[in-house]
Amino acid sequence: MIESPLLTPCMGYVAGKWQAAKSGSTVPVHNPATGEHLADVPDMGKGETLEAIGAAASSLETPLPRADRRRALEAIAAQLIEHREPLARIITQEHGKPLAEARAEVEYSSAFYSHFAGQLDRLGRQELDGRIRGCRWTIHHRPAGVAGLITPWNFPLAMFSKKLSAAVAAGCGVVVRPASLTPLSAIAFWRLAERAGLPPGMLNLVLGRSGPIGEVLCEHPAVRVISFTGSTDTGQILLRQTSPHIKRVAMELGGNAPFIVFDDADLTAAADALVANKFRCGGQTCVCANRVYVHKDVGPRFNEILAERVAALKVGNGLDDGVHVGPLINRFAFDKVAEHVRDALARGADRVVGYDPPRPEHDWGCFYPPTLLGGARPDMLVFQQETFGPVVAVATFESEDEVLRLANDTRYGLAAYVFTRDPARGGRCAERLSFGHVGINTGTGPAPEAPFGGMKQSGFGREGGVEGLLEFCEPQTVVEA
């Protein structure tokens, strides 16, 4: 069992109180590296979700002044930094990622609370110049209402923090439902958020099976915003559930990121960026490179540089020193990665680094060896779907037009990366790539200061920037004669 004052009590937080499930039932949480039984968390459902929505709605009856919201956001940001180490250990134990990455996740999460604390001035009343139709026009940014936030397991703290920070800044009441595989970071967060001075009932944490909780959030009339991060398939379910109720929806869905290396690129820098981007979180991020396209003239040299780096990656328990890649989240994830590699090899790819690992016997210890595949083609599963694992698949191309056509030939549009020494070409590519986030000579992902989100079936709505805040605000125009 995991021992931490931040996980005592290990419960949900509904209507300003730590609560067990009304049914008394719990769900175990395991360390995906070792199988250690970390904790049992409440298995809540419809009743607790209704109570949480009611509490969040009541908290909206007395609007919280902007100065109080700013103070609370700053307090949360500071609490996260102060407790960086215990939070990082909780993230690593429930998720498996290396401790250094977990620390970075805490800092990244904290930066969202600071960022939105700094954006609050944008929500002040805004009076339009002059008299329009003989009247005075004023715009107010009202909290949109109760927000339901549903998040996945790959960034147990950051995924809800990106949304929650904006929702608090907007003044919304909130119900968060984190992934069942990684609920502990959220519990620890609530212990710290309790100290931020927000009204009881404003922030609610509901733990339990996704289906019933998601359904209540999507269908309840008081919930005015649904913000979801996860797979495109689940996004479609939530869109269907919300559609009769006409509410604001933000969807951060899957990606299938192209990573393009032109013949004039700095190959070493490109390989370093690719390894950092691809193997972070064991390849289980929605922005990680999934389809690597290298110009044919530099393909062999690039693969050589890449192979050296991929072969040097150390796999293991994220708590151990020197580990770069942790376990996959469970056997389902392992089987998907193994199937993608099998399919690629059967269709003629060649495995430059890696081997076939035995199938794990449990949902833990699902370590997959970092793998480099050459000779990838568009018909292979590794290029058609998100592999979500430590596998790099590389194809070659001949011309700029060809590679841009290939890169855009996907239903997804989240992140893309281009490596070239020619700034004009970088600009041209960004303009023609239908992806919400484009890195030129960098593999870096989103930052709190900039809007982030998808095009096409990667979803709509943005996190970060000022746009992420406006997802939770309702602009109201008041016209006075």
Ligand code: ADP
């Ligand atoms: P991932 O593969 O990243 O877990 P999912 O879309 O399966 O992507 O899950 C993302 C989040 O959505 C998780 O917290 C999951 O439990 C939740 N989820 C899955 N199905 C539903 C559903 N029908 N209603 C509400 N939430 C769901």
